[in-house]
Amino acid sequence: MEMNRVLNQESCLEKIEELRKKMVTAAEQYGMSHPIVLRYSQELDRAHNKMILLEVSPNWTNTLSY
Template structure:
């Protein structure tokens, strides 16, 4: 992880990474219990996509 500008942004990045991992595990558990085509799995996948985009944007901002 590259955090050049300030510690606060690093902490926010860590929190978002933790949230990403929590949501990923939740999606996997749900898929194992209810099947890959269950609407909740799609919902978690879409939430992960949004969070992933936020993390990538933050990472690019840190590198600029």
């Protein structure tokens, strides 16, 4: 179980970094208030929330999506 939690956390960290890069690039290209930037921001929030839940309760893994 511990190994799965670690792998899921690593997956979350990778997703967070990917979304962060996309959001920054989109913000540079379109401006901070563009809908695509806001969408990436929301996805990033969800990924952060999932990471927090994994740290607190590893059993949440199967119930969340990005």
